[in-house]
Amino acid sequence: MGLKQSRDHISLFNEGNHFYNLGRNLETIDCYNEAIKLKPDADIYFNKGNALKNLGRYLDAIKCYDEAIKNQPDYSHAYNNKGNALKKLGRDLEAIECYTEAIKHKPADTSAYFNKGNSFTKLYRNHEAIECYNEAIKLKPDYAHAYNFKGNALKNLGRNFEAIECYNEAIKIKPGYADAFENKGNALENLGKYLEAIKCYNEVIRLEPNYAGAYLNKGYALDNLGRYLEAIECYNKVIELKPDYTDAYYNKAAALGDLGRNLEAIECYDEVIKLEPHFAEAYHNQGRAFKNLGKNLEAEECFNKAIELKPDYPDAYFNKGHALGNLGKYNEALDCYNEAIKLKPDYADAYHNKGFTLNDLGRYLEAIDCYNEAIKLKPNFAEAYYNKGVSLRNLDINLEAIDCYNKAIALRPDYAIAFTNKGAALNELGRNLEAIECYEEVTKLKPDDASGYFNKGYALDDLGRYLEAIECYNKAIELNPDYTDAYHNKGFALENLGRNVEAIECYIEVIELEPNDADAYFNKGNSLYNLGKYLEAVECYNEAIKVNPYFAKAYYHKAATLLVLEKYEEAIENYGKLIRINPDCAEAYFNKGAILNKLGRDQEEFECYIEGLKFNPDNSELRELVLNHKR
Template sequence: MNENFEDRDEVEATVRRFEQMVALNEPVFFDLADFENIIDHYTTTTQYEKALQACEAGIAQYPFSTELLIDRSQVLAMKGEYAAASSQIEDVALLDPDNPDVAVTRGIIATQKGEFAEAIAFFHQAAERAQDRDDIFFNLGLAYQSWQKFKSAAKYYKQSLRLNPDNDVAVQELLYCLEVSERLEKNLDFFRRFTDEDPYSAVAWYNLGQAYYRAGKLDEAISAFEYAILIDGKFYEAHGFLASVYVTQERYRAAISEFELSHPEGEPSPEALCNIGECHEKLAEWDLARRFYQRAIDLDPEMDEAWFGIGIVMNVQEKYFEAIHFFRKAVSLYEESVEYWLALAAAEYQIGNIVSSIEAYEKAVEVAPDNKDAWLNWSIILYEQGNFDGAIDLMRNAVEIQPMEAELHYRLCAYLLAGGRYREAYECLENALVLDFDKHRLLFDYFPELESQKALARLIDQYRK
């Protein structure tokens, strides 16, 4: 494992040197192997523009390197430039037709284009030409996964991991496929086997810990991560995962200690600082929470979670104007979060910005139409404004999108009653009672005065089991 970290540190140092030379417009000279590592680093972290830049710099220095030409083709495919990728790989095929990487690259292009059967045929062709290459099995897994064939995908990810247990991306994808196909529990033995075969492998214990964590076996996950850390004290990712398990168990103090060890000393990552901030937030230590969120933002101004975190802290302290500032920044960085829009809407409402609040609720239901709280909270504003018809129309929309959500039917019924539309209200109540009788109490929670309505009580009694 230590070797692994040394390798990684070396690669990161090379990447930093490359970026420095590019920034200063200096001529870039590296070994062929260094270029391969730089490109690999960028593709693994999905920075395709930078990967392409590294390919171009490498090819300028080594114009006859088939490896770099193949890399360039693969990066173009990942960027969605299929025609350029295909043309590049066909040029390489003319020079070196039996190179298994030609077939691999054709497979990657086909996977990206959604031509999965074709992709799989190419990868099998590559596997015949190059024995025991974990990356080929990994790509087979990826093609099957993209095709939504999770069982087959899992089979090839396993083959890939048998050859290279250090491929963390393969571990993540395998766990995902097993979860989606509800076969994680049955496959824990696969991960245990690695620790049986090599009890001193920190990676094996770390992977087992992740499997336990995803399977909800938290105590076993803790033990596995602790073993990984015992073998390799500088295994930062294991500390980070152990912290996440503690968060799940609401053991926030223990989580903070582990997050503090999840990076080299004196080099905290924005993620670690943000996570520590969140733990302090859960412990209601508002000033500390804010301080850590702010430190995360100082390191990475684009970190939406940290902006949102400060918003939450301000909100709890009823500093709504400040909260709104931070929530707005969070949604500007990540517009797809219904949680952010709901928080912004509620804070705007607190200071009487009704129009802005409604606009935020509109965005929330656009982003997540199946979030019932967004519909319910938005409708309350319309109802409180005396706009009964608006509240009714909104709830009808919500019910259409989520017909099985009893709470929406009860709320619609309440608004219909408030608007004096009794016949429609009783029809709606019947639907709600059939869906979930016990939730009829909600009706009286919304409008206590309804308890005295005899017709309503009679209707409810008819559905009492």
């Protein structure tokens, strides 16, 4: 029987080191444990601590480093590695104490300065971190990692130009340093230098083709350049490399939204929510995509979910308010805007939309107060000036409205609708020439917008420039062949020129497009009357009344036409119907009374004037007729 060979602590230590180099940490620890039994040496505890750290057993590792320090109080590496283990546990303040101790025992320990800098960075103490990295670089001028991490600390402080200098140094020392290229790209993005950032990310991708983060960052830079299709390609590559990368789906969804591809965006947000069910922003942005599609109920559900997950989310309340407004739920929308303002008192857009909603409710003065608040918070808010102008116009305060439109236009010279409404306000003030100038601006800004030509035609009509007006209406119809208002107004202009046959053709076009347009039948009737075609005119008035039984003017004109045709009883009947609809119409009483007088029905004539005076007590002509009748 052979003798069993005994092993001393040195051979066990060396065997442990061998296993450590092979990455076999459990066997490493077994060897070190045996060695410690024979001799509790500082180096053995230190190396055992390293193996435990590799296994993520940081608390056990710290105990070993403490034993090493107890055996060798000036053991700088043990302090340094204990600091690293504490940092892994998020105990950075204690880690900093360890690095400080390591530096005290070994003032030239570059890794201790570097690690101490990293802990300061994690604690947002970036100035102190930079001092540590500077010490490390002073000791080791080719320390690429120290330059890279110093750059990160400078970037955290918003000192992006200095950060880029550091990244350049790191890259000069280590040309294949992918992290430094990536961080340089981030700093360039912060400076809005997206093309240069993309070059950096391309370099990262060249060095590490399977690094998903580089594609993500490149996609983000492309997004900022408005190159959404290329950005989406990058996000797709990220997803291919890392199918559970939430940010890639999220950013892809945002890019799809920017392209107006809202259905696809919604699908991406579904993926985000599947991966992170408590991601409030994903619900919020999905709600915005639904809102863009006009699916306001679905949008409201998304905003509710976002608010449930994040009750202090002002943007979610804001967009929920917008969706509710689109659904006509104005009071609920106001509640949402109020909540958004409560959470974010300087939320100019929320004041603006609250004003818009109050305007929809007819609460114009309150709306104006909101627009004023929005403008105070955001003085260059063109839309707030414009909508304030709309509310002022609704109150017939046209001069102030025009001032608002002018301010909106000064801020946004291509603001076509502001020119349109300014023109309308000028029209109402009888300043038609200035109105025409506004509409001409609209047609310059939006040459394919039929309404600009229509409104210009309307202003020309008011000036009696009917031929020019007709040209405008023709242009509007050319751009929008279904533009019934343009046919209507062209018909009026032709009628004013005595071109009644052509006017009738316009009204026929309207009727073909909108068979239930009572005004078209009425106007056609008027043109037929002008041509002396009284029976056909009556037929048109009948059609107008069939569509709108309360069309007072149609009864009036029908009665007048029947009078010309000497159909007195029918004329009396129609004036009677008109009076029932509009008892304040003095002309109806005059005309009905005149027919009764012609027929010798004096008592009925007198009763007609008496009834007219009852509803028109200040009408001197009716009073005179009653008095004369009595005499």
